[in-house]
Amino acid sequence: MEASAPARPSAQDSGPLVTYELRGAVAWIALNRPNKRNAINDALLDALGAAITRAGAEARAVVLHGEGPCFSAGLDLAEHRARSAEEVFHHSRGWHAVFALIRRGRIPVVAALHGATVGGGLELAAACQLRVADDTTFFALPEGQRGIYVGGGASVHVARLLGASRMADMMLTGRVLDAAAAERAGLANYLVPAGTAPARAGELAEKMAGMAPLTVLGVLHALPRIQDMSEEDGLFVESLVAALAQTGPEAAARLADFVEKRGAKVAGPGT
CATH class of the missing domain: 1.10.12.10 (Lyase 2-enoyl-coa Hydratase, Chain  A, domain 2)
Structure with missing residues (x-):
């Protein structure tokens, strides 16, 4: 799935689903569905892909963060519908394609995390090169408790950060990691006080923007x-x-x- 032009919000959303601001050599990209805890639907995914593509053309680094109470609560289950196995396969591959724009892009992406970073939100954070978590951040993979399986790349990218055993624990038992535990496990690169993750992520992005x-x-x-x-x-x-x-x-x-x-x-x- 190729990144399209920024998608229009649904009737339940107000304003753009993803915002974009260029500050010097750093692009600031925000998930902007605060009333939906930045749940990821297809329109938001398309808008994110377009923003990442734009940043690759005009910036040297990216800060990715979430507006409102959390980074992202994951897949928008309210818009989830019954799909055939083939449809689920292609839907999952669409997530992989957009997240690959981050992992295989031209510039590094730093995720500034706070609050819920769960399910697809955790998969998105894991696609970024660095993760800065504030004290309020918590991580979970609730798919296992909901009778489904991860589809946004966690089997590869979260498992590589945590190890397969820790990821299995999270999926099989519903275990939730707080920010400190996530840092110890290697899921978060930096742990900072509440409310300061964007500032720290910005400092790191500025440093990376100056690299050869x-x-x-x-x-x-x-x-x-x-x-x-x-x-x-x-x-x-x-x-x-x-x-x-x-x-x-x-x-x-x-x-x-x-x-x-x-x-x-x-x-x-x-x-």
Whole structure:
């Protein structure tokens, strides 16, 4: 499923389903169904795909967040209807295609999370390169308790972050992880006080927006693929990407700055 133009909201929604703001080199994209806890329906998914595509053309990084009480409560079950097995298959593949715009895009995406980040909302967060969770965030995969199965990529991407055993626990028992537990498990990269996730995500996005494009390309496109390769194949690809990045025009200037003591040195945490 290709990303279409921003979809019109349904009669129950007011305003655009996804908002977009370019702040310098960072695109700020927000899920905007606060009265529906940012539940994801097909129209919102299409609008999100269009926003991510636009950001790839004019920004260097993205902050993705949710308006209202939470990041996203997942699939809009109120609009869920009976589907045949074939229809469910293609519906799931449509989610995969939009989320792939994030995972395989040109620029990194930082998710700023608060409140419910469950079901499809968790799958969306897992598609992002980094996740900043505030103290109010909680994570769940309630599909197992509802007699259905995940369809937005959790079997691959959430399981890779948490491990298959932890994901199975969440699906089989309905276990909910708070923000601190999610950080310990590797699901959240950063844990911040309530209400501060967008600000922290913005700081990270600004830092990533200033990175050399060839380095970003390697991190976004080579690193995930290397995880699926044999050791020797992975090391070979690493060497190829190193050769590409280290001979790029920006690398020479940045390395010269460091050698000539114009560049910042690595400092300890909190310095």
